[in-house]
Amino acid sequence: MAKEVTKRSENYSQWYDNLVVKADLAERSAVRGCMVIKPYGYAIWEKMQHILDTMFKETGHQNAYFPLFIPKSFLSREAEHVEGFAKECAVVTHHRLMANPDGPGVVVDPSAKLEEELVVRPTSETIIWNTYKNWVTSWRDLPILCNQWANVVRWEMRTRLFLRTAEFLWQEGHTAHATSEEAVAEATRMVNVYADFARNYMAMPVVVGHKSPNERFAGALDTLTIEAMMQDGKALQAGTSHFLGQNFAKAFDVQFTNKEGRQEYVWATSWGVSTRLMGALIMAHGDDNGLVLPPALAPIQVVMVPIYKSQEERSAILGKMDELKKELEAHGHTVKIDDRDTLRPGFKFAEWELKGVPVRIAIGPRDMENGTVELARRDTLEKTSAPQEGLGRRIEELLDEIQRNIYAKALKFRDEHIIKVDTWEDFKEKIEQGGFLLCHWDGTTETEERIKEETKATIRCIPIDTAVCEEEGKCIYSGKPSGRRVLFARSY
Amino acid sequence: MAKEVTKRSENYSQWYDNLVVKADLAERSAVRGCMVIKPYGYAIWEKMQHILDTMFKETGHQNAYFPLFIPKSFLSREAEHVEGFAKECAVVTHHRLMANPDGPGVVVDPSAKLEEELVVRPTSETIIWNTYKNWVTSWRDLPILCNQWANVVRWEMRTRLFLRTAEFLWQEGHTAHATSEEAVAEATRMVNVYADFARNYMAMPVVVGHKSPNERFAGALDTLTIEAMMQDGKALQAGTSHFLGQNFAKAFDVQFTNKEGRQEYVWATSWGVSTRLMGALIMAHGDDNGLVLPPALAPIQVVMVPIYKSQEERSAILGKMDELKKELEAHGHTVKIDDRDTLRPGFKFAEWELKGVPVRIAIGPRDMENGTVELARRDTLEKTSAPQEGLGRRIEELLDEIQRNIYAKALKFRDEHIIKVDTWEDFKEKIEQGGFLLCHWDGTTETEERIKEETKATIRCIPIDTAVCEEEGKCIYSGKPSGRRVLFARSY
Numbered sequence: 001m002a003k004e005v006t007k008r009s010e011n012y013s014q015w016y017d018n019l020v021v022k023a024d025l026a027e028r029s030a031v032r033g034c035m036v037i038k039p040y041g042y043a044i045w046e047k048m049q050h051i052l053d054t055m056f057k058e059t060g061h062q063n064a065y066f067p068l069f070i071p072k073s074f075l076s077r078e079a080e081h082v083e084g085f086a087k088e089c090a091v092v093t094h095h096r097l098m099a100n101p102d103g104p105g106v107v108v109d110p111s112a113k114l115e116e117e118l119v120v121r122p123t124s125e126t127i128i129w130n131t132y133k134n135w136v137t138s139w140r141d142l143p144i145l146c147n148q149w150a151n152v153v154r155w156e157m158r159t160r161l162f163l164r165t166a167e168f169l170w171q172e173g174h175t176a177h178a179t180s181e182e183a184v185a186e187a188t189r190m191v192n193v194y195a196d197f198a199r200n201y202m203a204m205p206v207v208v209g210h211k212s213p214n215e216r217f218a219g220a221l222d223t224l225t226i227e228a229m230m231q232d233g234k235a236l237q238a239g240t241s242h243f244l245g246q247n248f249a250k251a252f253d254v255q256f257t258n259k260e261g262r263q264e265y266v267w268a269t270s271w272g273v274s275t276r277l278m279g280a281l282i283m284a285h286g287d288d289n290g291l292v293l294p295p296a297l298a299p300i301q302v303v304m305v306p307i308y309k310s311q312e313e314r315s316a317i318l319g320k321m322d323e324l325k326k327e328l329e330a331h332g333h334t335v336k337i338d339d340r341d342t343l344r345p346g347f348k349f350a351e352w353e354l355k356g357v358p359v360r361i362a363i364g365p366r367d368m369e370n371g372t373v374e375l376a377r378r379d380t381l382e383k384t385s386a387p388q389e390g391l392g393r394r395i396e397e398l399l400d401e402i403q404r405n406i407y408a409k410a411l412k413f414r415d416e417h418i419i420k421v422d423t424w425e426d427f428k429e430k431i432e433q434g435g436f437l438l439c440h441w442d443g444t445t446e447t448e449e450r451i452k453e454e455t456k457a458t459i460r461c462i463p464i465d466t467a468v469c470e471e472e473g474k475c476i477y478s479g480k481p482s483g484r485r486v487l488f489a490r491s492y
Numbered sequence: 493m494a495k496e497v498t499k500r501s502e503n504y505s506q507w508y509d510n511l512v513v514k515a516d517l518a519e520r521s522a523v524r525g526c527m528v529i530k531p532y533g534y535a536i537w538e539k540m541q542h543i544l545d546t547m548f549k550e551t552g553h554q555n556a557y558f559p560l561f562i563p564k565s566f567l568s569r570e571a572e573h574v575e576g577f578a579k580e581c582a583v584v585t586h587h588r589l590m591a592n593p594d595g596p597g598v599v600v601d602p603s604a605k606l607e608e609e610l611v612v613r614p615t616s617e618t619i620i621w622n623t624y625k626n627w628v629t630s631w632r633d634l635p636i637l638c639n640q641w642a643n644v645v646r647w648e649m650r651t652r653l654f655l656r657t658a659e660f661l662w663q664e665g666h667t668a669h670a671t672s673e674e675a676v677a678e679a680t681r682m683v684n685v686y687a688d689f690a691r692n693y694m695a696m697p698v699v700v701g702h703k704s705p706n707e708r709f710a711g712a713l714d715t716l717t718i719e720a721m722m723q724d725g726k727a728l729q730a731g732t733s734h735f736l737g738q739n740f741a742k743a744f745d746v747q748f749t750n751k752e753g754r755q756e757y758v759w760a761t762s763w764g765v766s767t768r769l770m771g772a773l774i775m776a777h778g779d780d781n782g783l784v785l786p787p788a789l790a791p792i793q794v795v796m797v798p799i800y801k802s803q804e805e806r807s808a809i810l811g812k813m814d815e816l817k818k819e820l821e822a823h824g825h826t827v828k829i830d831d832r833d834t835l836r837p838g839f840k841f842a843e844w845e846l847k848g849v850p851v852r853i854a855i856g857p858r859d860m861e862n863g864t865v866e867l868a869r870r871d872t873l874e875k876t877s878a879p880q881e882g883l884g885r886r887i888e889e890l891l892d893e894i895q896r897n898i899y900a901k902a903l904k905f906r907d908e909h910i911i912k913v914d915t916w917e918d919f920k921e922k923i924e925q926g927g928f929l930l931c932h933w934d935g936t937t938e939t940e941e942r943i944k945e946e947t948k949a950t951i952r953c954i955p956i957d958t959a960v961c962e963e964e965g966k967c968i969y970s971g972k973p974s975g976r977r978v979l980f981a982r983s984y
Contacts, residue, residue: 039554062531086589095647097578105568155587
């Protein structure tokens, strides 16, 4: 097969890079750090968008759209925020090109310099809070529950398709509340929406927790995160939800009259997931044959490949396939008949495996005689024979089973690689093997930084599941007392 | 009522600007020329997107995503293209900010200058054709039928919400074909998709035609357009579809091996509609009370307003409304119960009229006794009484009727304002009254430019409906012979 992918065991990182390109998900563009999301990759992203968007609307949110550009001065209004983003901003300085007076092509027209430079949004808190200022007067105007689907730009020096690109697609929720309690509840609600989405649709278990102060979003009082484990044992931060306190309300002077008639600053949250989820999906489930897509997100859930010698056989089989396709579609499944006449079945099998299609149905002349089909599951690579009669029901069950199995497999792998570690020696050894290490930590940024320097491991989160973590102990690094374990790992 | 809108007859232009803001569709942002699309406006845009996206997929297209940035040198590859867009480009020159050494805030870091400036896409032909180069080798790789939903930036000097903004949202289809015939057929297919969408969903009649060479898209061999008439008789170009010939394939060296084994350049189309459609929708149907939304695009199709004095009445009416809402939702309608207790019914009526909700249902104590509701149509402002029994069916019929009526009204208005004009004197007089003038034109850019200078009217299109236009005559301006009439109008 032409499109061979590096084996995971040989080079996990190269396996990923290979797979993204060979499965036709995305490719690098001519613009440094920016990707082209190809139709097959975009179809998966669209499914993610559609499901998340429905979840957001069910929790009372509405979509809106805010400008791509942010005046430079807005960024500086919140001190930590500008500190966090200034170093990776794409800056628009001019608004016109002109013919090159010294040769061919065009040059920037020096007379079209902007009075104030504009930053391409790395995130939209500043422009949105500047807008909310005009939307809020009284407690009756609250809460504001807006979400935006948009592109953002962060000028990263080292980029990887989906995982870290200069431009990426995401959604960013920005909410405004009358009380701190409401805002905290919103941030928690949304991190749980992300966790549900990861588990139920991406078939990807996640640990929900708080970031350490050091790893918080620039400008947040608290950052909640979902952390997923990839097959190399590294962590991937798959979504975050921030309690922003009154920081942005103060920076943009957004006050409201409360029920008692007093002026108060508004409380804020923001939360987002991005095309990074595509990277997580690929790395969580893929194998040496290619992608393994959970049925809930697969653009094609069932592919049908005819096996024939003569044109008579071909047309009889394709006729039957059309019939079965209609039945499956009536059950709500997405089906593709691969009727290309110039390719061998084996080539097609490999291509659809590479693309992660959950179920493959092959029909040959003997199946036509027996009224059967050959079913192949992408997750286990098992093949079975099944009657054509009642195939719709059978496929429905099978897709459910595959969805559950992919999750169960990832959960088992993850749980086997969450380890309690109590000594520094053990930590240094175990971190080399990958996985999440549950350890005591003294709560200081200093210790956190030291551990990172020495092992490249960071605190992924302080899990909200207190049953697992709340326990007296001593910091693995400093030996100082600690009230709970936190999750360390190397990460993407 | 607080939110009064200027009357159309007083000042049509101000009526529009007023309405966009007061109906909560959009507002100006802190960034010059960029708008904030508010939730109610965005909900209409989402409906448009969803319907168009389905139509694109039904005609075989797939979505993909290409970079926001275009290297400056790419723009110059196609001579007419750069000529068309260079003057309105937002240019990114740096990729980092730094603390201001001379005071507070941040400044552009001079050491972070880009080697080559990047233009924020005004349209994506160049970056996409640079990508297609790697996707196409043989005729087997064709056609490529991609669409992208994206934001684009054109630095317009005079901006108006939705109609002309520096940043706007749109879709851009970019297709690649093996033959000129196929590409021409695609461009025609897509302009017809736009025309169908305008007529069947926006309830807005359009004239389909070719642009004159002078008004073509920069880099196109032919531009097809749909032109709608606003209530002031001006034209609004609502969507365009371009046959690009081999211009971009040549500029980016995109060749393929044809079935005969010869190398050939690929044939291209591109086509797009934007948030400008929102402006068209507002101006085509709105009245002095506010928006008039066609049911097919209304985020809320039916609003229910309870009329009561006592809390007992209120809760009985709201109970009945919940019941009716479920019935209407079962018929596929979007329903909102306005149960706000602090506002009078009259205020609510005016607010939902302003927002263009197609049907209002009011229920008061007497309706409760009689088992009736009061129905008010937004399009005609008529009120009738209807039984609660069987309301779902009744509303379904009513919404269909409203959709048809809005279209019929716009069509009647439009047809009354398309006038054949045969003398220059008559042209100058009629153009002041608004409307589309069907006139003979000698086919030269010179005449076109003169007419524009003298009257501000441009050739909106050369209609494809030959029955209406094909006829011998003499150019109204130059008196030279002409083989068909074309459509002149002033425009947005």
